[in-house]
Amino acid sequence: MTNQQNVVVLDVISRGVSNVLPRSSLPVPKSFSPQDLKMLLMKRLEAENGGAKISAWVDSMRASSPTRIKSSTTASLPETDDTSSWIVHHPSALSMFEQIVAASKGKQIVMFLDYDGTLSPIVEDPDQAFMPKEMRATVRDVARYFPTAIVTGRCRDKVYSFVKLAGLYYAGSHGMDIKGPSKSCKYKKGNQGVLFQAASEFLPMIDEVYKDLVEKTKSIPGTKVENNKFCVSVHFRCVDEKSWAALAEQVRSVLNHYPKLKLTQGRKVLEIRPTIKWDKGRALEFLLESLGYANSTNVLPVYIGDDRSDEDAFKVLRERGQGFGILVSKLPKETNASYSLQEPSEVKEFLKRLVDWKEMSQRAAKCA
Numbered sequence: 001m002t003n004q005q006n007v008v009v010l011d012v013i014s015r016g017v018s019n020v021l022p023r024s025s026l027p028v029p030k031s032f033s034p035q036d037l038k039m040l041l042m043k044r045l046e047a048e049n050g051g052a053k054i055s056a057w058v059d060s061m062r063a064s065s066p067t068r069i070k071s072s073t074t075a076s077l078p079e080t081d082d083t084s085s086w087i088v089h090h091p092s093a094l095s096m097f098e099q100i101v102a103a104s105k106g107k108q109i110v111m112f113l114d115y116d117g118t119l120s121p122i123v124e125d126p127d128q129a130f131m132p133k134e135m136r137a138t139v140r141d142v143a144r145y146f147p148t149a150i151v152t153g154r155c156r157d158k159v160y161s162f163v164k165l166a167g168l169y170y171a172g173s174h175g176m177d178i179k180g181p182s183k184s185c186k187y188k189k190g191n192q193g194v195l196f197q198a199a200s201e202f203l204p205m206i207d208e209v210y211k212d213l214v215e216k217t218k219s220i221p222g223t224k225v226e227n228n229k230f231c232v233s234v235h236f237r238c239v240d241e242k243s244w245a246a247l248a249e250q251v252r253s254v255l256n257h258y259p260k261l262k263l264t265q266g267r268k269v270l271e272i273r274p275t276i277k278w279d280k281g282r283a284l285e286f287l288l289e290s291l292g293y294a295n296s297t298n299v300l301p302v303y304i305g306d307d308r309s310d311e312d313a314f315k316v317l318r319e320r321g322q323g324f325g326i327l328v329s330k331l332p333k334e335t336n337a338s339y340s341l342q343e344p345s346e347v348k349e350f351l352k353r354l355v356d357w358k359e360m361s362q363r364a365a366k367c368a
């Protein structure tokens, strides 16, 4: 049976029946009864739907490394015009630094940081995505002045083993696993010991799916399956593009047995997650509430991230009309973020400037 619920969340619309499962591959009985005919039609429909889905998945996998902006309003413009028009709408957070700090006047900045592609550069092996020392020192300084959370698709323990800073909030598994600072920190306003797991009942299911996926994809060279506790990542960064359809087919064959799971996509990664209404945006709201800023106007949340899952948080900030999203990207992309930064080194520069500005304004306040 195909499963209609776990339809992939993609920005690509299915192009129709794919060639992945050709019609000729379906058995045709020599003489057939009305029942045979019905069964044959059912099977054909099933195969065609599955094929269309795989085709859409592969399209989306290709689109996960865009080389140009995808927007109906600008699609016909030459690349350079795309870029300059995009920059006008999403200026660099470095060039807009003065405006950003001016907006924080009288407000508490709360900092939300994605991990991969934001604090650490994208690398081929997810287990080697270490955070540079200088970035760690900068994040430590940021957390001295502003409540700071790492919000990631990774398993919480895994990201902690990379970041290694005790004074931060950590929201792992796309925000489904949240924990407060393990050492005392000065933000006493809210609930410091916060621990929230939005999808705990999915733990055994995710474990099972992880094992199935490892087994089903082991014959596709370069595939890496990562257990992120409340979600699973299937990496295809090192898989030959010719095998992407085969990989998508294997993932689909597993997912078909789990109507309560859905598929989303990140940078060269397929992500399997519970269908619950929880994402990085909800995690941001939960953390603001835990910090005591639920309905406060005295807060300026700043969220920095590079991936599709970060858009959920950018969207929440837009809807609240509060704070800023900053997209880390070298290329123009459709985004709900207000500002942009090109790469992790610029993120570090932005965070450093924020710390310097805070130190200076505190010194100035003491002298006054």
Ligand SMILES: O=P(O)(O)OC[C@H]1O[C@H](O[C@H]2O[C@H](CO)[C@@H](O)[C@H](O)[C@H]2O)[C@H](O)[C@@H](O)[C@@H]1O
Pocket: 114, 115, 116, 117, 121, 122, 123, 124, 125, 126, 129, 151, 152, 153, 154, 226, 228, 233, 235, 237, 266, 267, 268, 269, 271, 307, 309
């Ligand atoms: O929310 P994030 O912290 O950005 O996590 C999203 C995924 O990040 C990781 O994968 C990405 O980074 C890898 C290391 O640079 C790279 O090899 C991969 O291609 C990227 O997709 C992480 O491994 C995934 O589990 C996260 O879902």
